[in-house]
Amino acid sequence: MKNLIAYFQQSGFTSGEAQGVADLFKTKTFAKGEHFLEEGKTARHLAFISRGLFQFYFLKDGDEHTTYVVGENNFLASLSSFISQIPAKEYVRALGDGEVWQIHFNDLQHLKNHNAKFQTFYIGVLEHLLICIDDSRHKLIALTAEERYEALLDEEPELLQQIPLQYLASILGVTPRHLSRIRNNIR
Amino acid sequence: MKNLIAYFQQSGFTSGEAQGVADLFKTKTFAKGEHFLEEGKTARHLAFISRGLFQFYFLKDGDEHTTYVVGENNFLASLSSFISQIPAKEYVRALGDGEVWQIHFNDLQHLKNHNAKFQTFYIGVLEHLLICIDDSRHKLIALTAEERYEALLDEEPELLQQIPLQYLASILGVTPRHLSRIRNNIR
DNA sequence: ATTGCTTTTGGACATTTGTCCAGTACTCCC
């Protein structure tokens, strides 16, 4: 709970307000491989990751394609499913053991509609999310898989320790065979 | 001005409120090829496109790579540059003659901070944008260039009339040579 | 240490996509 309250305090809430908002979030733990959300189901919760790593992926022709990997102190939700309350087009699962604090869609709506300070905070979250996703989309277009691998190497080297290479290949959008070639090139 | 006011009215503003908000937007026209924003400059305006088609692109090794193409009745801005007020990483130019209604960053800040109804509206815009970008990013990962071409064919066939094939190739992320092959396959 | 299981590597070949370029078609202007 600590880092959630701290997060709200850093975002301009007083200690009491932060406590009040955080109270609407309930904790939930995930074992490695367990799903936070499955394709076809509608996302009812927005979560804040307090521990662990979560992977977004979808299936095409039987194999997995990763769209995001999100770690601690970030919000977690299948955006279109949660915002529009429609069935998700993707799966979200814990890559290792994890823990989140989650708020129900209805409670969030209530905060959005009746709490002016929360509105401002929520706008900030959306703007930040927008920049992140736009940037990630830009990287997808601008960089080759090899360049993205190198970017990961110096931006989040800890990721490379935490996740098996086959998942990394899926994140980069190449086959494990080709990731092996990329690693070879770089040496 | 008409469709801008209409847009605000449809979004929950009264006629008078819509008028008041729209008054903060100034019109600006663009000749074919003219830039709305250039790399390295900071985006000071958020625009609403009333006429025309705008292309986002960046240069790498001397050639253009398209990241977005946006048409009428949509908002236009280099997100990270406008939101964070930092230099843009991309160019935005008119693909044909165009006209926009644009609001200055400071005026938007004022609306965001002092107009409760506008806050709610702005949240809606951000959420919608988020879904669009997330979806487009998803398509980038999930679909091949050929599948994206086919999607364009039935989702916005008018685009294929309006823009030269070489731009279309850049939108799809392939060379004109390869787009020619794709078109051949489909016949 | 041995066994069995999973992960990673890399060879051989196929497919996809890019590069270079020449030919054809189309448009605009005089």
Next chain:
DNA sequence: GGGAGTACTGGACAAATGTCCAAAAGCAAT
């Protein structure tokens, strides 16, 4: 109508990436 410029196509070859698979390396349990 002729010529200059631009857009589109497609051949020939090269480079990048995928597929299939077997060998090697790592790892956990006994």
